[in-house]
Amino acid sequence: MTSxxxxxxxxxxxxxxEDRYRYLIxxxxxxxxxxxxxxxxxxxxxxxxxxxxxATRIEPNNGASTLHFVADSDAHIVRGLIAILIAIYDxxxxxxxxxxxxxxILSKLGLKEHITPQxxxxxxxxxxxxxxxxxxxxxx
Numbered sequence: 724m725t726s727x728x729x730x731x732x733x734x735x736x737x738x739x740x741e742d743r744y745r746y747l748i749x750x751x752x753x754x755x756x757x758x759x760x761x762x763x764x765x766x767x768x769x770x771x772x773x774x775x776x777x778a779t780r781i782e783p784n785n786g787a788s789t790l791h792f793v794a795d796s797d798a799h800i801v802r803g804l805i806a807i808l809i810a811i812y813d814x815x816x817x818x819x820x821x822x823x824x825x826x827x828i829l830s831k832l833g834l835k836e837h838i839t840p841q842x843x844x845x846x847x848x849x850x851x852x853x854x855x856x857x858x859x860x861x862x863x
Contacts, residue, residue, distance in 0.1 A: 725753060727810040727828070734832050743833070744800065751802025754809070757795035770848030772841045773798035775805070777849060779856040787816045788860055792853065800838070804846050807832070812853050820857035825850045 730750065737743045761778040768775040777794040792813050794805045811828055812820050825846070829835045835843065 724755070724813065725750060725806065725810060727807075730807060730810055731832065740837055743837070747803030747807075748799045749803070750806035751796075751799055751804075754795065754802060754806055755793055757793050761793065762795070768794075768845075768849050768852050770851075771796075771801070771845035773801045773845065775801060775845065775849060777805075777852055777856075779853070779860075781860045784816070787818070789814060789816055790820055790853075790857055790860065794849070800842065801845060804834075804838070804842065805849065807834075808846070808849050808853065817857045817861050821854060821861075 733746060734743060737746055757776055757778065762776050766776045766778050768777050774797045775794065776796075777792060780791045780793075782789045782791060790812065792809050794809065796802045796805060807829075808825070811823060811825050815823065826835070829843075829846065838846070
């Protein structure tokens with residue numbers, strides 16, 4: 724998994740948006756494979772034009788549960804956005820997930836103004852799902 728700071732540094736080195744899109748696709752190729760049994764209706768993210776599956780694993784950790792995510796999509800650029808989503812939220816505590824806003828991070832990477840509104844809405848749906856899973860785990 725690529726860290727968010729590495730992704731930010733790599734994006735900063737790429738001036739051309741075509742290169743950044745290629746990098747985004749490469750990020751998607753680094754995702755851990757989503758086990759076939761996780762490709763369920765329950766794991767499907769609603770609000771994405773592409774098919775997106777997101778599975779959340781909650782790891783108890785001395786009262787501050789940690790969340791881990793595996794996800795996949797049938798679209799290359801969306802897989803890259805998933806890699807960024809995982810870099811932002813994977814391994815964080817429930818509270819960190821709930822209080823981390825992905826919008827400023829996307830803006831800093833320049834993605835807010837360079838991905839289609841449809842993909843931006845899909846990313847927002849993925850973030851909402853991650854946060855919803857975090858909130859639900861807090862109630863357990």
